[in-house]
Amino acid sequence: MSKNPIDLFGPADGHDAPSEPAYPPYEDWIMTMFPQLSAQDIPPELWPELYQHLLNQTFTVGEALALTFDEDAARGSQYGLVTTKDIPALGAIYLLDHIWSFPSAEIAFRQLTGSAPLRERVASLLELDHDFVSESPAAIVVDEILKSLWTLTDTYTVGNDQVTFVLDEVGSRLLPETSEERQDQGPAFQCAIFYDALVDQGYTLLWPRRAVVEGQVATCANLSLSRRKKIALQNALSCMDAFDTDISEDDDEPEATVVELKDTATKQIQKLRQVLIENDYTVQGVARLLRISIADTAVGFPVQNLSDPKFSLKAAETLPNTPLANLVRLFLLNIPLPLSHIELLFGHEFVDRLDVLGLFFSIPASRASAKLPETLYAALVQLAPVARDTVVATDLFQTLSAACGFDPVMYIGVDTLGLLNLIPRSPRVPKLLDLCTGSGVQGIVAARECADHVSLVDLNPRAALFARFNAHLNEVADRCSVQVGDLYEDLDEDLKYSFDTILANPPYIPNGGSSRGLETYGDGGAAGEDLIERIVGESKRYLTSSGRLFMVSNLANPEAYEAKIVRWWDAEEPAGLGCDSIVLYGKLWSAIDYASLILSRAASEDVVVQYAEGLEQHGVKAMTNGFVVLKRTGASTANTKTQVMADQIWQEVSGGTEQGLAVAARVGEFLR
Structure with a gap:
């Protein structure tokens, strides 16, 4: 270095x-x-x-x-x-x-498209890969630059005109x-x-x-603000550092200081949960406030688009001035609040140690609004209510690795909620493993509702940090162990054949041979099956004799899954262990239709077409949303059935609709 x-x-x-x-x-x-x-x-x-x-x-x-x-x-x-x-x-x-100034996003796009020297200099400031910038079509480079450009920009006003510039x-x-x-x-x-x-x-x-x-x-x-926010995002949830500090004779920090930091962080997290729950920051409470129609059996609703300014600014204006509404503004809509409002919510003692959590980003009054001379505070993470009274922190949907320099933690989407609604709540199981845990949402809900001990594993250290924070926030830290690791690879040897249930929401989006444009939490390899294959096959060595695996995923060419799962299972040692599995899925998309869905925000149609061609080159003819449910059996081979259940299968299951309940019933019938 x-x-x-x-x-x-x-x-x-x-x-x-x-x-x-x-x-x-x-x-x-x-x-x-x-x-x-x-x-x-x-x-x-x-x-x-x-x-x-x-x-x-x-x-x-x-x-x-x-x-x-x-x-x-x-x-x-x-x-x-x-x-x-x-x-x-x-x-x-x-x-x-100021190396570049522009009055609007449209003009910025035109100038980047038309000037190679400008593209190269801005790309260098963003630390984009030099070979990518020099070898890729201009449209693709511009698309990548625009995702991250906010981290370099600031503004000033001349008369009635706002000028955006890059230093x-x-x-x-x-x-x-x-x-x-x-x-x-x-x-x-x-x-x-x-x-x-x-x-x-x-x-x-x-x-x-x-x-x-x-x-x-x-x-x-x-x-x-953009520069400060980028640094603040990189240090989000810094309160967890207090729980990592071991006291030794060589430490510079006195023992009393370490204990005090941990005690303060614990109290701040406890106060945060207390205020959220007391003000009905729950699935049903927030849905009523936002007038989102959901069934009583729903475990939540997708929150990723709630922080999009196109929705959030309008929604925030229509909300009442109540504690719950202000919590929603702050933690779901990503609308900053004056410090005085936060103090009304959480009290003076919480505000006095606001920086301990690493949860907020301050916007000085001079950069906020002439109408609001008070410093504003915005949340660095999104707090999503799920299940009964579980609340989990994730990165905002708009947080991109290309802009922020880290792999973000996946938002709460309809795939996550579908898996949550599919997990049986009884009987309670002694040990559960949550692979590709992300925020820890699946494992933490399980720890609260149906599992005695949960192991949570993710390759992303930031995800492990968020999972640990969420375990503390939801009062199950004593029954959760969080580990940075590559699926089963880093689990202790004595955990083999010990898990009654394995949950997985892995990266499953096929990259078509190029990972550019996909976040790590979504990149499933060329055909989308790199991790799916390992999760299914290697579960053979970690499930108990009656253990079960529940996985949510995009599925490539689902009609071939009967043969795929048998092949993946039989390829792993030891031989002679059997399983049954079902693959339930929904509407099929062609490669080009799927590419349009995944890259809906691409700045150029060329990017979409290139991605679709990459999918087809790697054998992806059709894609769908689905679930894989597997159980160990006394047989010596694997057996799999596939079944189309509902066009919008994730939405139906997560929403607890009639069709969704039918999917859950089919899973229950299979498990008996």
Whole structure:
């Protein structure tokens, strides 16, 4: 791993452009710019130097800062900034260039499509793979850029027009203050947007707000909301760090401090649950508030689209001013609330330690709204009610790995809810395994309703973090063990043949030979069956003699599943163990229809067509939604039946409709 500074800014004396001949003398410039200089709190002692930079267009930040590169960091977070010399407080001011400005998303799309140099520079700032950018069609690269562009952008207003801009390589790498700095001296630098009306040009200004020393990480106050939010998302649910800290003689943290942190985190999580449940933040309570029609037997409703601004802003306006409505605004619709509203919900003690949970993102009043001078707080995660009184945290549907530099935790969708409604609640089982657990939703509901002990496994460390948080939030942490691992691979040897039930909602979307555009929680390999095959086949060594497997999945070419499951099961050792299984599925889609569904938000039809062609090349002729239910038997071979049950099989089962109950009844009949 290399963290040596890299000189990407040219000579230390910056780059010069010819002076604007019409630029006014300093005294006249002060008269013109005074309102903006004062409003932005730019220190008066820096005004003369700022004037010279603007007059001569000198960009000298390369004298003070250098990039660092960490190859082990997540994509999107590999570059950082450090100081290259000691700088006294208010010892200099620097111009940061706005490399690209645009007034609307439509114009941004056109400019990216039409300019290869612009595409390449923005892609570099987003840390997209160089070979992908240089070898892929422009439409596909633009589609990938637009998914992540929000992490680079900020805005300012000129008259009635809003301008969106992207900062240069320096400004895009600045970091917000650390928690230690927040409690001590604050961040090293301050920045401010500055519009020079004399030349119709926007800049971001940067200056040291306190003395900094060479080699110090360049943290900054007043960063763009997008930059701050990206960093905050990467550190969501940081409260779980308190439960990971072991006390040893070598620890810098005193034992009392570690205990206090864990105690505070526990109290904050308990208070969060108390407020949610007391205000009927349940499936039925929230459905009534949002006027979503669901059956009494429904275990929930899909929540991924509730945080889409197209829905959430309108929905938030129609909600009453009640505690439940404000909880829904905050945790489902992703609408920020003033701190005073959060204090009314949770109390002063909770708000006083708000940063402990890693659940909220603050929006300073200056960046919120003139009508709301109070700081706003937005949730970093979505809290979804499921089953009876279970609430689970997931990443928001809009959280993308390409933008945020981590693999997000899957939202609560109709597939998850369908599996939840299919799991028998009796008899209660001693041991249950939840593979590809994601947020832990299936295993945690099982721990609350039908299992004595649950093992939750996911390859994504962030998913394991969320699953552990959710186990604490739902008061089953003492009966859940969460493990980062590759399906069965990292389970202890003594767990073989021990699970009465295995649940799985694996990545099942076929990638057609290219994983680009799919999140890890969805990518099931070329034909979508890489993990399905392993889950079915290797369950042979982990189910008890009467154990059962329940899996929800997209199924490729479902008519072939009778042969597939027999082949997958028989390929695994030991020989001589048998099973019966049923595969229940719904409406079939052709490759092109399925591609259109999966890539419904693609910026170009070319992307959809290319994906469909990839599916067909890997043998995917038809796709469907379905369930696989398997049980160990005393026979020596595998036996499978497939059956079409309902066009919208996931929706019917999750909604507890008449057709859904028929599917559940068919499963019950099979298990007897």
